[in-house]
Amino acid sequence: MQPGELTAWLETTDPERLRELWARADATRHEHVGDEVHLRGLVEISNHCRRHCTYCGLRADRPELERYRMDAEEILTIAHLAVRLGFGSLVLQSGEDPRLGVEFLEQVVRRIKALTPLAVTLSLGERSVDELARLRQAGADRYLLRFESSNRELFARIHPPGPSAARSRMELLAELRRLGYEVGSGVMVGIPGTSLEDLQRDLLTFRELGLDMIGVGPYIPHPATPMGSNPDQPDTGPTWSRELMTYNVIALSRLLCPRANIPATTALDALWPADGRELALCRGANVWMPNLTPLGYRARYEIYPRALPCDDSPERHVAEIARRLAALGRRVGRGPGASPSFADRRALGD
Numbered sequence: 001m002q003p004g005e006l007t008a009w010l011e012t013t014d015p016e017r018l019r020e021l022w023a024r025a026d027a028t029r030h031e032h033v034g035d036e037v038h039l040r041g042l043v044e045i046s047n048h049c050r051r052h053c054t055y056c057g058l059r060a061d062r063p064e065l066e067r068y069r070m071d072a073e074e075i076l077t078i079a080h081l082a083v084r085l086g087f088g089s090l091v092l093q094s095g096e097d098p099r100l101g102v103e104f105l106e107q108v109v110r111r112i113k114a115l116t117p118l119a120v121t122l123s124l125g126e127r128s129v130d131e132l133a134r135l136r137q138a139g140a141d142r143y144l145l146r147f148e149s150s151n152r153e154l155f156a157r158i159h160p161p162g163p164s165a166a167r168s169r170m171e172l173l174a175e176l177r178r179l180g181y182e183v184g185s186g187v188m189v190g191i192p193g194t195s196l197e198d199l200q201r202d203l204l205t206f207r208e209l210g211l212d213m214i215g216v217g218p219y220i221p222h223p224a225t226p227m228g229s230n231p232d233q234p235d236t237g238p239t240w241s242r243e244l245m246t247y248n249v250i251a252l253s254r255l256l257c258p259r260a261n262i263p264a265t266t267a268l269d270a271l272w273p274a275d276g277r278e279l280a281l282c283r284g285a286n287v288w289m290p291n292l293t294p295l296g297y298r299a300r301y302e303i304y305p306r307a308l309p310c311d312d313s314p315e316r317h318v319a320e321i322a323r324r325l326a327a328l329g330r331r332v333g334r335g336p337g338a339s340p341s342f343a344d345r346r347a348l349g350d
């Protein structure tokens, strides 16, 4: 697919063309990653953060936000729960928290790997290459680090730089790949100031990076952040609908990276709880990440405003997901569910 063609697809609001795009994405999903939907248990292990990202509610300068950091036993308990629920992998996510030390993380990863069959995915922000190597050595399988936008000037504005010696997210993604991680990245759709050209470049960047996992979700304004309290509409340009655009980026990600794992993201569910996940799963996505963070912590992991479920029984939640998948003619995947793209690379010895 050529860049001009991508922009045309992104821009389209014609219902017939949209149906064609989504049908093509769904057929490609079926052909390359099948009908199984893998469930990943998400655990938000710390909401401490040293960064000042203008979009994110965990940013350092929010004194009113009560911070927490889970201990190893709490995380292990959730790992065992994930196994009981039939999940094949666990995602440990956090703000960029320097006190979540590498020794602690190594131990947690080692214990999960020794005591469970789970694949372990980390999503801990920007860490040093040495730490990433140690965590890989400890057994971590996957790493998620979204580049958020390929527009460098925009990204520098919304994600003020960290310590000066730190590598850029793009450099870290290359290092993660070199270290043998299954690598995930992605973007938020609808960040004020994004152009169609930016989104088109984001998509081509997914392909250039050869991503194994691609997370795409709508940007959700958080009123306690500089970006979220700004009157600018999150959608950009007169013809933009953040909702349509998010699905189009998901569908085009599937067409450009047919063998990647693509989640129906939590942010979709936060904005469109009735059918956001289902629509993503019918337009290219093949992964669901049920949140296993205990509710008391989840309320404080406030990257954007979201409603908390009234029923926190994980068993009932998973039964409900299985029902929703069956209604789409899909089924819950078993095992760790590595992306075919990663398996292909492994087979080639890359």
Ligand code: SAH
Residues within 6 Å of the ligand: 055, 056, 057, 093, 094, 095, 096, 123, 124, 125, 126, 144, 145, 146, 148, 187, 188, 217, 218, 219, 220, 221, 222, 267, 303, 304
């Ligand atoms: N600290 C880690 C994990 C952050 S949370 C990191 O920076 O990688 C995971 C993702 O949530 C981020 O990558 C970002 O894309 C998304 N996110 C953060 N704030 C958001 C917002 N206001 N709306 C939508 N998505 C958001």
